Amino acid sequence: MQRDDDVLVLVAHGTRSPRGVEMVAALAEAVGTRVGRTRVAFVDVLGPSPSEVLRDTPGRAILVPAFLASGYHVHTDVRREVAISEHSAVTVTPALGPDPALARVLLRRLTEAGWSPGDAIVLAAAGSSDARALRDVERAALMLAEAAGIRVDIGYIATGEPKVADVVAAARVRGAKRVFVASYLLAHGLFHERLHAAGADGVTEPLGVDPGVVDLVVNRYESARRELVSLNDVSLRNADVCRPGRRSS
Structure with a gap:
């Protein structure tokens, strides 16, 4: 409808x-x-x-x-x-976010940047002082780890610790030969530009206008519309039942 x-x-x-x-x-x-x-x-x-x-x-x-x-x-x-x-x-x-659809987009972005299985991944998020947002980033990292089949560490660009560059360096200390940063940002800007100074072997493009992101926005919209239609139908049925002179079965 x-x-x-x-x-x-x-x-x-x-x-x-x-x-x-x-x-x-x-x-x-x-x-x-x-x-x-x-x-x-x-x-x-x-x-x-x-x-x-x-x-x-x-x-x-x-x-x-x-x-x-x-x-x-x-x-x-x-x-x-x-x-x-x-x-x-x-x-x-x-x-x-977080959403498995974004994890799939991140994995495509990593592949486009030259990542291959065995390379380390650092999920780079803007950061937040809100604990709810930090929990969401942790969930996003778990979703990406499941999609990629390897461990994913988290680094923050602005607010929060550890910083992306420190996480990249720690991955190398653990023995990673190549480290890639997955930009958990929607669009280009200052935060994304900072990622190129983090010492990684590659940095993905922001999520941007990937078909998976477009699909996700559309799905959010259509789910909300379906729920509104459903609630409206229930309201109409209840009003019909409660109408004066109406006998319910």
């Missing part, structure tokens, strides 16, 4: 990197070819903000947080933006 007034609002962190902004826009465009109207908002660095986009969005909005872990931005910023928008019909889906 398609509603013509449904809008997918893709909410990303935001970056000063023009290349990163273009990548988020390209992701939204790719998603839009599958689901219809898709808009982009950012919670930090640049606009428009989610509340601005929602205030300018008539009809029902399904907001998909384009975050790889659920920390402060997902639990606090997104909820606050929805509240101050005063939009009457907003559904917020789970964040993109």
